[in-house]
Amino acid sequence: MYLSIGRWSAVLLLCFRTGLVCCQTLVNRANVVDQTSDLKHRYDYVVIGGGTSGLTVANRLTEDPSVSVLVIEYGPIDNLEPGVLVPGLPPPKEYSRNYMSVPQSGLNNHSQPVYSAAVSETFTPPSAEIAAEYPISSDLGPHGTDGPVQSSFPNYQYPVLKYFYKAWNSIGVPSNPQPNTGRAVDAFYSTLSESALNQSRSSADTAYFRPIAGKRPNFHLLPLHSVTKIMVDKKKRATGVQYVSRNNTKVVQSVSAKQEVILAAGAPRSPQILQVSGIGPRKLLAGLGIEVVEDLPGVGYNFHDQPAMFTGVTCEWTWTSRVGHPDWYFSNQSWVDQQLALYYENRTGPVTQAYLSGTTVAFLSLQTLTPNNYHSLISSARSTSLPPTLPPFAATEPTILSGYKAQQRLLLDSYASPSVAVHELAASGGETIPLVLLKPLSRGSVLINTSDPLADPVFDYGTFKHPVDMKVFVEIVKTFRRFVDAEPWRAVGLRETKPGLQVQSDSAIEEAVREMTQSTWSHPVGTCAMMPRGLGGVVDSGLRVYGINGLRVVDAGVMPTVPGTHTSSTVYAVAEKVRVLILFSVITPLLFPNGVGRSGR
Numbered sequence: 205m206y207l208s209i210g211r212w213s214a215v216l217l218l219c220f221r222t223g224l225v226c227c228q229t230l231v232n233r234a235n236v237v238d239q240t241s242d243l244k245h246r247y248d249y250v251v252i253g254g255g256t257s258g259l260t261v262a263n264r265l266t267e268d269p270s271v272s273v274l275v276i277e278y279g280p281i282d283n284l285e286p287g288v289l290v291p292g293l294p295p296p297k298e299y300s301r302n303y304m305s306v307p308q309s310g311l312n313n314h315s316q317p318v319y320s321a322a323v324s325e326t327f328t329p330p331s332a333e334i335a336a337e338y339p340i341s342s343d344l345g346p347h348g349t350d351g352p353v354q355s356s357f358p359n360y361q362y363p364v365l366k367y368f369y370k371a372w373n374s375i376g377v378p379s380n381p382q383p384n385t386g387r388a389v390d391a392f393y394s395t396l397s398e399s400a401l402n403q404s405r406s407s408a409d410t411a412y413f414r415p416i417a418g419k420r421p422n423f424h425l426l427p428l429h430s431v432t433k434i435m436v437d438k439k440k441r442a443t444g445v446q447y448v449s450r451n452n453t454k455v456v457q458s459v460s461a462k463q464e465v466i467l468a469a470g471a472p473r474s475p476q477i478l479q480v481s482g483i484g485p486r487k488l489l490a491g492l493g494i495e496v497v498e499d500l501p502g503v504g505y506n507f508h509d510q511p512a513m514f515t516g517v518t519c520e521w522t523w524t525s526r527v528g529h530p531d532w533y534f535s536n537q538s539w540v541d542q543q544l545a546l547y548y549e550n551r552t553g554p555v556t557q558a559y560l561s562g563t564t565v566a567f568l569s570l571q572t573l574t575p576n577n578y579h580s581l582i583s584s585a586r587s588t589s590l591p592p593t594l595p596p597f598a599a600t601e602p603t604i605l606s607g608y609k610a611q612q613r614l615l616l617d618s619y620a621s622p623s624v625a626v627h628e629l630a631a632s633g634g635e636t637i638p639l640v641l642l643k644p645l646s647r648g649s650v651l652i653n654t655s656d657p658l659a660d661p662v663f664d665y666g667t668f669k670h671p672v673d674m675k676v677f678v679e680i681v682k683t684f685r686r687f688v689d690a691e692p693w694r695a696v697g698l699r700e701t702k703p704g705l706q707v708q709s710d711s712a713i714e715e716a717v718r719e720m721t722q723s724t725w726s727h728p729v730g731t732c733a734m735m736p737r738g739l740g741g742v743v744d745s746g747l748r749v750y751g752i753n754g755l756r757v758v759d760a761g762v763m764p765t766v767p768g769t770h771t772s773s774t775v776y777a778v779a780e781k782v783r784v785l786i787l788f789s790v791i792t793p794l795l796f797p798n799g800v801g802r803s804g805r
Contacts, residue, residue: 235417236281237426240449246460247274247424250445251468252431252477254279256408256772257758258468260779263352263412265786266423274459275425276447278469282409289404290547291358291396292533292555303472303660308723310646310668316723318472318663334361338393338564339369341382352415353776354399354406357563358556362529362633364519368564370692377572388769389625391566396558397772403547403556408776432456432657434465434481434755436497442755453658464754464786467732468779471761472663475504475650475731478742480657483752485597492655498751501601502740504661506608506733507648510628510725510766511667513639513677513717517688520697530560530634562632566687567625567642567768574679581679582616585645585672593670595649598740607733607740608647611765615643618768625768627680628725629687635701639680640725642768645670650731665723677721678713727771732761746785747778758782 237243249265251258254277262273282288285296307313334340334357369379372391380390397406404410416423426447433446435458444460467474478484482497484504489496532539547555557563570578590608591599598604618624628640648666652659668674681703687693688700703716735741737750743762749755758779760771767774 235420235423235425237424240426240429240457243274243424243426243459244272246444246462247272248461248463249273249466250459250461250464251275251466252434252445253277253468253470253473253759254413254425254427255468255470255759256775257760257779258466259408259412260776261466261468261758261782262423262425263416264780264783266416266420269420269422272422273424275423276429276431276445276459277425277427278430278450279427281425281427289410290555291398291403291405291558292543292547294559303663305648305663305665305723308665308667310666310674310718311721311723312718314719316665316667318728319724319726334359334393337361337366339379339381339391340393343382346382346384352411353397353408354401354411355395356398356400357393357395358398358558359403359551360553360556361563362554362557363527364529364696365562365564365631365633367692367696367698368631371687371690372566374690374692375686377566377568383567387623389567389569389572389623391564394563394565396563398556398558403551430658431469431477432480434467434477434483436481436483436752436755439753440498440751441753448658461754464756466782467749467755467757468759470759471507471728471731471763472650472661474757474759474761475507476652476661477657478503478732478749479652479661480655483749485601487597488651492652494655498749500737500742500750501597501603502607502733502735502737502742504650504652504731505595505598505604505647505740506611506730506764507650507663507665507728508644508646508730508766509665509723509728511641511644511665511673511677511721511723512725513681513721514702515637515639515681515684515700515720516635516702517637517698518635518701519699528554530554530557530562530632531636533559557632560632560634560636562630564631564633566629568627568629568683569622569624570619570626570676571622573627573676573683577679578619581672581675582619584675585612585616585619585670588671593645593666594647595664595666598647598649601740603738604740606738607735607764610735610739612645615645615765618643626676627683629684637684638725639677639684641673641677641680643766644673646673647730667721667723668718674714674717677717678710681713681717727760727766729760729763729766729771732757732759733764734762735764746789747782748789756782756785 248271251262254275262275265271266273286293303318305316307315369391378390380392383392399406428450429447431445431447434442435444437443442465446456446458482495485501486496486499528539543553543555546553626643628642630638646666646669648664650661652661707716732742734743743749743757747756760775
């Protein structure tokens with residue numbers, strides 16, 4: 205990486221020209237607890253994980269000053285450095301918690317990364333220049349205007365991308381000016397989680413934590429600590445958690461939760477915490493010598509993400525040599541310096557675009573991908589025997605197998621719809637174009653193989669275990685080629701470099717997919733699925749863990765199937781809903797003193 209950002213740190217930390225942040229903001233963190241001796245012995249709610257869902261829930265609960273909340277977070281508190289706030293810069297590595305999966309047989313036994321970062325919105329329409337050039341609706345109806353998360357458009361776009369929509373239109377894929385009304389398909393110009401005021405990243409940190417830092421004594425955040433166990437009493441009620449400092453893992457401490465423990469560690473980690481706490485598949489836990497608190501077979505199963513293949517193109521258009529493109533971040537330091545200076549001066553230029561990402565996307569239904577073949581693909585999937593495609597235990601556990609069958613029926617119904625996307629193609633203006641399978645049929649698992657809560661679990665995506673996933677991906681590659689070969693692109697000299705035109709037969713394309721695809725689009729879901737217990741579910745419709753009182757899961761793990769989109773907005777929505785669910789659970793005993801039924805528990 206050639207980014208020389210150190211010299212800009214002082215500029216950013218002194219002040220943003222538009223008043224985004226100043227030094228006082230960096231130190232005004234009175235509710236960040238640096239010493240565990242400063243913690244209370246008991247809180248109303250203990251939240252495990254200070255990411256998107258954890259901070260959102262904690263913020264909403266502590267709006268009531270009588271409610272106390274502790275958030276325990278594995279990672280450090282960021283210092284609002286450039287890589288945190290500037291869209292075009294890479295996030296600092298110290299704020300990521302990344303692992304590797306077991307070798308994936310569907311990807312020629314390559315191990316794959318597992319990414320883990322350690323809706324209400326305020327929407328701002330695009331600038332007049334961007335609105336005039338790209339297909340963006342002026343209808344504000346689908347958007348919020350007073351929420352904490354900022355949603356807007358960068359004020360710059362690489363000029364070559366105006367051909368993106370012309371190319372799709374020329375092969376029969378229309379532009380969709382308003383994808384936010386429930387029909388997010390075709391080619392459209394996407395928003396980013398970015399503040400229009402100063403073109404900076406908007407996150408759970410800036411939306412839900414920074415605005416209240418130092419203002420709510422009932423909200424404590426403990427960073428750099430890891431939860432090792434959820435404590436459950438003999439009445440099967442979650443009573444608190446045990447945790448250790450990352451700097452001293454031998455000293456185990458505990459804190460109590462008067463009302464609930466809320467698990468928000470993310471789809472890759474939440475199942476591990478449940479399993480080491482004795483909540484999960486009996487056979488797995490007993491085999492590791494862990495006392496079984498609740499036999500819940502679905503914990504850790506149903507793991508999946510959106511496989512992404514990174515293809516290559518090159519463009520002969522002379523504009524690219526004059527204005528640059530995203531790949532210059534890695535090869536042209538003088539250009540990087542110029543763009544950073546432009547950004548800090550007036551908040552414009554390429555740095556306002558998301559790092560190695562962008563706003564020009566196409567979300568395609570299976571009908572659009574292969575209008576003459578989608579029926580046969582669906583029929584093939586319906587006739588596929590599921591047990592051979594699943595992890596060994598899942599293939600024989602009746603509840604999990606029944607849940608997969610129910611999922612597949614729903615997924616294949618959506619495959620037949622022209623309004624449901626199964627594929628995303630994203631263009632940033634650079635020489636890499638990712639192709640993404642949005643709604644895979646394959647499933648994997650996240651399972652512990654030791655009782656040590658500090659050891660990483662075993663991550664297995666199960667990528668391409670279901671044969672129809674590969675058949676759909678072959679069609680995705682063929683559609684990518686039709687797009688690249690469209691007349692508008694030919695006019696500017698765009699051509700494919702990877703996998704290369706020598707790869708022509710279906711079998712050759714399949715082999716290229718296996719070599720060039722990674723298992724993740726950074727949207728892991730499903731490991732604590734909200735489904736009926738009889739279908740392998742882990743949480744009910746109130747996000748409460750089956751069989752355990754006072755314990756909820758609020759992260760992307762509760763999604764039974766990954767949405768045909770990016771998951772952050774859905775995670776925000778789930779977390780926002782929790783406040784209502786908790787309020788309902790508090791009021792219900794008052795309204796129904798004799799109790800009400802809880803299906804599946």
